[in-house]
Amino acid sequence: xxxxxxxxxxxxxxxxxxxxxxxxxxxxxxxxxxxxxxxxxxxxxxxxxxxxxxxxxxxxxxxxxxxxxxxxxxxxxxxxxxxxxxxxxxxxxxxxxxxxxxxxxxxxxxxxxxxxxxxxxxxxxxxxxxxxxxxxxxxxxxxxxxxxxxxxxxxxxxxxxxxxxxxxxxxxxxxxxxxxxxxxxxxxxxxxxxxxxxxxxxxxxxxxxxxxxxxxxxxxxxxxxxxxxxxxxxxxxxxxxxxxxxxxxxxxxxxxxxxxxxxxxxxxxxxxxxxxxxxxxxxxxxxxxxxxxxxxxxxxxxxxxxxxxxxxxxxxxxxxxxxxxxxxxxxxxxxxxxxxxxxxxxxxxxxxxxxxxxxxxxxxxxxxxxxxxxxxxxxxxxxxxxxxxxxxxxxxxxxxxxxxxxxxxxxxxxxxx
Amino acid sequence: xxxxxxxxxxxxxxxxxxxxxxxxxxxxxxxxxxxxxxxxxxxxxxxxxxxxxxxxxxxxxxxxxxxxxxxxxxxxxxxxxxxxxxxxxxxxxxxxxxxxxxxxxxxxxxxxxxxxxxxxxxxxxxxxxxxxxxxxxxxxxxxxxxxxxxxxxxxxxxxxxxxxxxxxxxxxxxxxxxxxxxx
Numbered sequence: 001x002x003x004x005x006x007x008x009x010x011x012x013x014x015x016x017x018x019x020x021x022x023x024x025x026x027x028x029x030x031x032x033x034x035x036x037x038x039x040x041x042x043x044x045x046x047x048x049x050x051x052x053x054x055x056x057x058x059x060x061x062x063x064x065x066x067x068x069x070x071x072x073x074x075x076x077x078x079x080x081x082x083x084x085x086x087x088x089x090x091x092x093x094x095x096x097x098x099x100x101x102x103x104x105x106x107x108x109x110x111x112x113x114x115x116x117x118x119x120x121x122x123x124x125x126x127x128x129x130x131x132x133x134x135x136x137x138x139x140x141x142x143x144x145x146x147x148x149x150x151x152x153x154x155x156x157x158x159x160x161x162x163x164x165x166x167x168x169x170x171x172x173x174x175x176x177x178x179x180x181x182x183x184x185x186x187x188x189x190x191x192x193x194x195x196x197x198x199x200x201x202x203x204x205x206x207x208x209x210x211x212x213x214x215x216x217x218x219x220x221x222x223x224x225x226x227x228x229x230x231x232x233x234x235x236x237x238x239x240x241x242x243x244x245x246x247x248x249x250x251x252x253x254x255x256x257x258x259x260x261x262x263x264x265x266x267x268x269x270x271x272x273x274x275x276x277x278x279x280x281x282x283x284x285x286x287x288x289x290x291x292x293x294x295x296x297x298x299x300x301x302x303x304x305x306x307x308x309x310x311x312x313x314x315x316x317x318x319x320x321x322x323x324x325x326x327x328x329x330x331x332x333x334x335x336x337x338x339x340x341x342x343x344x345x346x347x348x349x350x351x352x353x354x355x356x357x358x359x360x361x362x363x364x365x366x367x368x369x370x371x372x373x374x375x376x377x378x379x380x381x382x383x384x385x386x387x388x389x390x391x392x393x394x395x396x397x398x399x400x401x402x403x404x405x406x407x408x409x410x411x412x413x414x415x416x417x
Numbered sequence: 418x419x420x421x422x423x424x425x426x427x428x429x430x431x432x433x434x435x436x437x438x439x440x441x442x443x444x445x446x447x448x449x450x451x452x453x454x455x456x457x458x459x460x461x462x463x464x465x466x467x468x469x470x471x472x473x474x475x476x477x478x479x480x481x482x483x484x485x486x487x488x489x490x491x492x493x494x495x496x497x498x499x500x501x502x503x504x505x506x507x508x509x510x511x512x513x514x515x516x517x518x519x520x521x522x523x524x525x526x527x528x529x530x531x532x533x534x535x536x537x538x539x540x541x542x543x544x545x546x547x548x549x550x551x552x553x554x555x556x557x558x559x560x561x562x563x564x565x566x567x568x569x570x571x572x573x574x575x576x577x578x579x580x581x582x583x584x585x586x587x588x589x590x591x592x593x594x595x596x597x598x599x600x
Contacts, residue, residue, distance in 0.1 A: 323540035
């Protein structure tokens, strides 16, 4: 009996740690939290915007039941406002306008009885990037509560938006799209990809010249560099963790194949040799990559060791799986659910693990594409096009939650974070 | 201009760093870790975000106007859903284009074949599908006697639709290869 119990427990824990298993019900109740604003500076509309950003972030970290009421209190008040007396936690903050146009934020986390358990100060150089402070507060509270880090919440998203045929903009934003800065305006530029973990530079494909050209922009200097071009296609699909190697899709002879480019030696090596389509290479760790190939007559997900010819099929479900991203032993891919040439089609994202046979469907409606894992594997970002609306979506794997952030105009072509 | 932006970014960053080093957060708490964390976090995103005011202008220059007349006689080649093979009807169009390409007026010109797809997918695979369409047309032109060196190819995936309604007629119009002349 004891052995049986031990076995049962073992399976429970192994499955519990597997992100391909859907979490239906995590806990009966999450601790409640309310937010109190103690600010005197700034007008009501900005105060409310900050409050809403903070509430949204607290919801996204998924560890609280968040009270949405806007309450005001003194920053140093010894007790929480009466409406919040039943909340397990109260987050109180103070916005301060700084001399140089900057924004200072002080915050403290209180328990029910008014005891302060955590506090921190923040400042940013400009008021209009306030949302990054809200993200940082949510990140810190999540960490204080002992949860797995949500470092992606502080990262910047870079995406290409189609504004007209052959006209795009490359935009840098926060994950909620409330901050947006157009970094490349005019022209026809697609597939932006961060060049390093610090997000200080990025690669993208320019389609304005005769040959597709890979360009590089250092954000701090604002300088553009043309790196290389190829007939047909030239896309930077992935950048290695150390930023030194690129997985490129090029087609020097009209044949799309995947190449590894070493920035130190400036040498290429051709990784795929199939005569059909090989694209979308993604570093996978342990010297491997996953990619999309049409070698079975339809697009599907494969893996191989870099520098070797050991191609292995990764997905055995679906007849059209045309995009993928990998993190550790997890692979997320886009699958065509309907195959109708004459009406709307549905594309969903699915998650598999190389260690189990389980497939978990992550989305339900519309066209869901361009999945990319966060660096820590905690979340997946993707593009959703549904009923004429284009949005950026975030999936939190361990909490079984999806969040959508629509763009007001245009269509998201590709993204990275 | 750019220098001043970079400089102001650096100054802003310096202000932030100097600001946080001499401003010890006044937190009357017993926990020393909080203080350390507060100092560190004061620089949240400041440095990079503030320097992003730069904007890069990437403009197109189109010097193709003089060839417009020849170009207007070149066909558009359409493809079936998710396919890149050429139907007999489209082969006739390519043959006619090859004949035009051999005439004196066009002999010095090169052609860029632009592969396009319908709206079902913005991923690299869709771009590759557009490219395979362009490659299929290139092969057919070469078979018709056009020098391969006069032909270049590019794929625009779904980013260059001629029709933006969500109808089957529209999608069919977008699954195509266009001919663009280059001097």
